[in-house]
Amino acid sequence: MLPQSQRKGDCKPCRESKAQCDRKRPRCSECISTSKACGGYDMGHIFINVNSARPPPLWNRTQNAQKYLVLDLASQPASPEQLQFPVIPSIEAVASPALPAFPNPDPTNLSGMVTVFLDLYYRRFGPDKTSTDALQPGFECGGWRSLLPSWVGQSPILDTAISALATCFVGTQYQQDRLMDYGRNMYLNALQMLQQALAASDSGNRRDLTATTLVMSSTELFMSNGGGPSQGAHIEGATRLLHCAFKWLDMEELHIYILHQGLFEAISTRRSYDFSSPSYRPLVRQLYTVPRTFPNDLYFRWCEIILPLPNILAAVDNISSSSTPTPPPTILTTLNEIVTLEQYLAPWYETVKASMPGPWTLPAAQISADSVPFPLHFMSIEVCTLYVLHWASQLLILEARYVLSTHLPAHHGASASNSTATPQDLSAQMSEYASLICRSVQFCAHDTSFAATENIFFPLSVVACFYMRRGDDGRLKWCVAAFRRIAEEQKIGYGSEKLELAERRVGREA
Template identity: 25%
Template sequence: MVGVPGRSKGCVTCRKRKKGCDLKRPECGQCQERGHACGGYDADRVFIYQSGYNKRGGPHPATRRDLGASSSARAEFSVQPSQLQTSPIKPQSSETGEHSHRWELPISIVLPRNLIRSAYSQKSIEAFLHMYIPRGDMCATNNEGKEFMNMLPMLTIRDEALQMAVLAIGTAALGKSTGDIALSQQSKTLYGKALKETAVALRNPTRAKSEAVLAVPRVMALFEILFGAEANSGTQAKSWLSHAEGEAALIISRGPEAYSKNEEAHLLFVNARFRPLIAAVRTRKATILNEEHWKTLPWVGRVKTPNDTLLDILCGIPEILEAVDKLTSSIINARRREDLRILTIAKCWTLHCHLQGWLTANPDAFYTPMIDDSLELVAFPNLEIACLTVRYWVTALLLYSSLDIASGIQPLTDIYTSHPDRPHPRHFARLIARSVSYFFQEQNGITGATAISFPLGNALLYMMRNPGVDSEYMGIIIKAWSDPMLPSAIRDFLASMRQSANAPTLAARQGDEAGLETPSMAKYAPVALQQQIDFGVQYD
């Protein structure tokens, strides 16, 4: 088809003349015989990021070496500096002079040959990027999002599993934005194929240790959050959890030293660490990421950011949650319960000191509303500060609510209990509730919606213990997520989390008194295979 990239492999001159081309190189035989100047051949298309400034490591220009493609995704690379768009991002004007809603993105969306299967392939990726970067404004994401979008184009051409995952989420985004049910269905078929290819990659030692495959669980987990909703089912949450735990398995399989060797591996690690920690909080099980070498070796020769040091503190929360579960169960005797209670309280106070130290060391990294304990919505200076602030709030909420339980303070009476020596956990739950509207603004895209999901889920769990006290704050949340686009997707995802809440029960872990269970790729591979089977039955 004329005009569709990838459909004709003829030289530029033959395509313009609408003549057959014998594809000879460097000049085709048809042009030589007829005395025409052969225009040459278009290079295979790849993603090209055009403004890759990285706060941690400075600019990263795209080079041929950066494009190291796998055998399943090899493409030539030929781009001249003059081809790169460097102009400011502006809305395109219509013939009437009015601004349309099509925005020029700072990313040129071009695909490898094996992804150009139909006209919607490129448009689907553009639709995903419009969700991730609304209106082409990179300010609509935080540093983690910028770094990931910097790396994703180059990573995508290196492995077929990541290609299929990105195409699946792009097709789903296009289907949702256009209301095309067929595209939405096709996205799930592509998702199933991505699961199958992921299982294949995990059985290949070389592919399994590649940076491209390490990025796959993040994309797949994002698909589950945004497009995996099933009515009255915990399946969505379980699928998301399998990807988060798979990401942890891929991280741990390399060892902590691997993430200090080059900037790309380091950035993937620091950007990935949060999701396995969410999974550990969800399962209320101590994580190996809390071990000291996992909090030091990846940063050899580097300085930690405020986000890095905050996540170091969050690493200790799952262990405390696991201990709290044991304290409130009947699986240990009174003597051991008292010893565990004292130890848990001591660990809580240690984390409290670390958290206070973090606040002192990073006064400009977080935001404190002028008015506490009101119904006034929180307006943050920018999305970067907003994301880090709610991470601090949810860490504090989990810490101080656990300390309350370990100290014998009951949920129905905690509102009457003063906390002269520490903050009250309800304070943080309410701050999170007041922040939801900010994150769900359309201009904040996927980053805003997904950044608030973990804090919001835990704030709701806390407030639902005593709903009469916090009903007005819960009303703020209900109003904010009534939007049928991203907010409703987060609502449905949290509902699935609630549906599956009984899956990782303490009863299922009775007798498991030993410490850490290390996630492994050997466990993730069967999960990916089983998901592929499930999706294959449902969608293929």
């Protein structure tokens, strides 16, 4: 008689891992596709709190979900509030809605082009121009784009840049060569005008030039050059102009978006950021007090709190790459900065949890090669954004702790960093945060507007780079594929150089 693990009906992964098929355990993708129950796992496609061999002992989906604030609807009592939660169908069940008939806009009519751009950007279709997204315009990471109508007419150079942005995006969405060519010409014209204007002595106090750099960095994304050196050059130029605004204390809402753009770029590239320095903290605090069109207070508060992170990451990288041992006081200084950052983040996160419901997952697994079996659902894109930003920052902070712990002499002890977590604990927590972000991709990026989709760019990039540093090619490959699907659905290019690097690492698996 065959042993239990080899009886007919058990799946191949379970037999190979000598695991007994059990309905109480999560299933590998092979068993999901064949409606079998098992204890094996295909780790190339599933992101959850497991190691590379098997689920953790006594794994229970409900308990695990509650532990990490991911509510399993099957374990919750029925309530009227739950009945209002939007249910996201599987990727294969719903096709992306077709764009409305091409409006054939006149590219020389800037106000009209901006209107068409915003309708497509937010997917505001139909006679009432209501968006199907669970997103309030202006509350996304790129909320400044909703301010474009008020910027039209401020200066010829800004108008030229806005024209390039709008026509490039509309032309790309409809695959209209005429508009795409016009947009590229406008971009080149704006670039020449910007270079000439920046050479003038009064360029530092011209707000239209600052807005132009912000607009042109987005145009790079819509021209399929996203993440490349050209976009980086615009971000760097905008940061330099922001220095002038701080110097003359001439700040407005526009400068907040400039600050955020540089912040996300600095975190993604793990480079130090001037405005992360404590010396800029009073000026930054003053900047966040200026009137804003859209409140979105929790998002802006997170950006302000997280400002020290780029310099922390740069310091950690310097310590880990140093050819000589780093003095313990230097390591402890960085650890203290991490502790301070965590102390500011903790009450912010408590406010988030108290003011809005957390994510949940449906009891039935979703079967699709393009997604995780149990994707997360949220009340809105804004709620999803806050949670994934928190998870991304926690992932980076824990990784920084992990790296520093390997360079700190043992006699200093964990108490030096105000943490009792072991390296193994930190590694497990990092994997969990990365998992939660990956499980949130579908909510933001499938069958949504570009305004909603771009909220996941930064968190997904953080996770992809995390997997790259870990040498986890299986999960990195999933992230690369997710970016590729986003680029195809949104008809844009994003982080091409980073993704090419990642693809070279995982190419041998293709």
